[in-house]
Amino acid sequence: MIAMTVRVGILGATGYTALELLKILVHHPEVEVTSLTTRQEDRPHVSSVHPQFHKVLDLHLENLGPSELAERCDCVFGCLPHAASASVIPEMLEAGMKVVDLSADYRLNDPAVYAQWYGADHPDAERMKTTIYGLPELFREGIAEAQLVANPGCYPTGVSLSLAPLLKNGFIRPDGIIADCKSGVSGAGRTPKLGTLYPECNESFAAYGVGTHRHMPEIEQNLSVYSGKAVSVIFTPHLVPMDRGILSTCYAIPDKDASEKELLALLEETYANEPFVRVRSDLPATKHVAGTNFCDITVRRVKDRVLTISCIDNLIKGASGAAVQNFNLMYGFAETTALL
Numbered sequence: 001m002i003a004m005t006v007r008v009g010i011l012g013a014t015g016y017t018a019l020e021l022l023k024i025l026v027h028h029p030e031v032e033v034t035s036l037t038t039r040q041e042d043r044p045h046v047s048s049v050h051p052q053f054h055k056v057l058d059l060h061l062e063n064l065g066p067s068e069l070a071e072r073c074d075c076v077f078g079c080l081p082h083a084a085s086a087s088v089i090p091e092m093l094e095a096g097m098k099v100v101d102l103s104a105d106y107r108l109n110d111p112a113v114y115a116q117w118y119g120a121d122h123p124d125a126e127r128m129k130t131t132i133y134g135l136p137e138l139f140r141e142g143i144a145e146a147q148l149v150a151n152p153g154c155y156p157t158g159v160s161l162s163l164a165p166l167l168k169n170g171f172i173r174p175d176g177i178i179a180d181c182k183s184g185v186s187g188a189g190r191t192p193k194l195g196t197l198y199p200e201c202n203e204s205f206a207a208y209g210v211g212t213h214r215h216m217p218e219i220e221q222n223l224s225v226y227s228g229k230a231v232s233v234i235f236t237p238h239l240v241p242m243d244r245g246i247l248s249t250c251y252a253i254p255d256k257d258a259s260e261k262e263l264l265a266l267l268e269e270t271y272a273n274e275p276f277v278r279v280r281s282d283l284p285a286t287k288h289v290a291g292t293n294f295c296d297i298t299v300r301r302v303k304d305r306v307l308t309i310s311c312i313d314n315l316i317k318g319a320s321g322a323a324v325q326n327f328n329l330m331y332g333f334a335e336t337t338a339l340l
Contacts, residue, residue, distance in 0.1 A: 006331055009035030009073040011088070012080040013061050015190045017102055019050050020320035021077055026057060028324070028338035030331070034072045036061045070095035075330070077323055078102055086124045089148065098330055099148045100323045106131040106150035107218050117214045134326040136335070137274045137295075138164055138226050143329045151326060152222075154318025155181050155215040155237060158248040160222040161277060162297045162308035165270040167227035171263060172252035172306050174229040179219065180251070181237050184244040184286070187314045195239070207238045244315050245286030250308045260301045267297060275336050276317065276325065284311040293321035293339045 008025060010018050013036035025031050036046055038061040047054040049061060069076060069092065076092055078085045078101040085103035092099050108114045111125035122128055132142045134149040138160060143149055152160075159179045166172045188196045195201065195208070216235040223231040258266075264281060271277040276293045278284075284296035289311050300307040312318050321339055328337050 004030060004331070005032050006030055006327075007032050007034045007072060007074045008327075009033075009037065009064075009069055009076040011037050011076055011078045011085075013046070014038055014049050015079055016186050016315055017319045017323075018077075018079045019052070020315045021079070021323060022046075022050065022053065022057065024320060024324050024338050026053075030333055030337065033057065033059065035059075035064060035069055035076075037064050037069070039063055066091035066095045070097055073097055075099070075327065077327075082118060083120060083123065086122060086128075090124050090127065093147055098146075100134065100151055100326050100330070101148065102151045102319055102323055104153065104214060104218070106148065107133060107153065107156075108221060109133075110221075113217050113221075117217055133222070134322065135160060135222065136325060136329060137161055137271065137277055138222065140329070143326055144332065146330060149326045149330065151319065151323045153215045153218050154183070154187060154246055154312070154314040155179075155213075155235070155248065156218045156222055157318050157322065158246055158295060158310040158312045159219050159233070159235070159250060160226070161271075161295050162248065162267075162299075162310040163223055163250055163252065164226045165266055166252065166263065166299070166306065166308070167223055167229065167231060169266060170255055171258050171266065173255045174223075174227065174231040176253045177231065177233045178251040179233050179235040179248060181235065181246060181248040182240045183237060183246045183314055184240060184242040186244045187246070187318075188239070201239060202241050205238065205240060207236055209237055211236075213237050242286070244313055245290055246312050246314045246318060247284075247286055248308075248310045250310075252306045252308070254301075254304070254306050258301075260299065263299045263301070263306065267299060271297075276321075276339070284309060286311050286313075289313050289317070291316065291340070293317045293325060 043060045075098040082104045086105035132146040267279045
């Protein structure tokens with residue numbers, strides 16, 4: 001473990017992921033938060049945007065350029081929307097800063113797939129082909145040496161962690177997989193939208209993005225790369241009237257005969273040394289992981305299918321906690337520093 005203080009900034013500091021990042025980083029013993037950015041021109045104090053930091057953090061959100069950030073920061077966390085992120089990150093890297101990007105801009109490794117799902121050509125296409133994908137439990141290699149890490153999407157995290165070992169070891173077929181996922185409303189972000197207004201989503205339960213959600217190619221890419229097989233997944237997300245959390249139930253066709261006990265043993269062996277994956281014999285629930293960086297997983301045999309169930313906090317393991325986990329690896333800190 002390296003003894004050092006890293007000066008950190010957050011790009012786009014008004015949203016929920018930025019709020020959760022700040023909650024973690026203010027308790028990180030090796031971090032000094034020095035910069036928060038916004039496109040607003042009035043320099044709001046952080047406590048007016050996130051009241052949780054009244055008398056805790058004395059910083060203003062500012063519209064800062066790469067050169068100004070480089071004077072204040074060693075590392076930045078990008079909490080900008082897709083496309084906006086890739087338009088500024090190259091300058092951050094050229095200025096010598098390390099970047100953990102929480103947008104979707106560098107998660108996919110094929111520019112054509114990005115253009116298909118995001119409706120525009122990637123502004124930094126060559127870099128996206130070589131960017132390290134920051135899901136340490138599956139793709140730890142390269143994170144420690146990386147200048148840029150693409151933080152995973154929330155849905156792909158739970159789905160990938162639950163299915164990847166079963167695919168790699170040939171226990172389930174790479175086709176015919178169904179990922180049925182439910183998320184709390186914070187997953188839609190802080191910007192008001194009709195479907196996430198309280199009268200619209202309270203006491204209601206609805207699917208959305210059926211067949212069109214942009215996390216589907218990310219899930220398929222993760223599972224294909226890790227298992228070495230072309231994987232096809234039908235992914236259907238649902239909005240649940242709760243603040244936070246994701247529960248993913250995945251259905252797969254067995255490719256070899258194995259008992260439920262054997263499948264659990266495989267998951268336990270795979271994640272035995274992973275501090276943030278807990279393989280459980282009981283059924284996990286979103287309350288079990290709320291406010292933590294844990295992913296809880298179990299597996300079941302039901303008739304002619306293998307079922308996996310995983311739970312994460314979409315704002316922590318699905319976003320900001322994972323980002324700090326990657327940051328810790330990039331700087332040689334203990335991976336669990338400041339994380340529960």
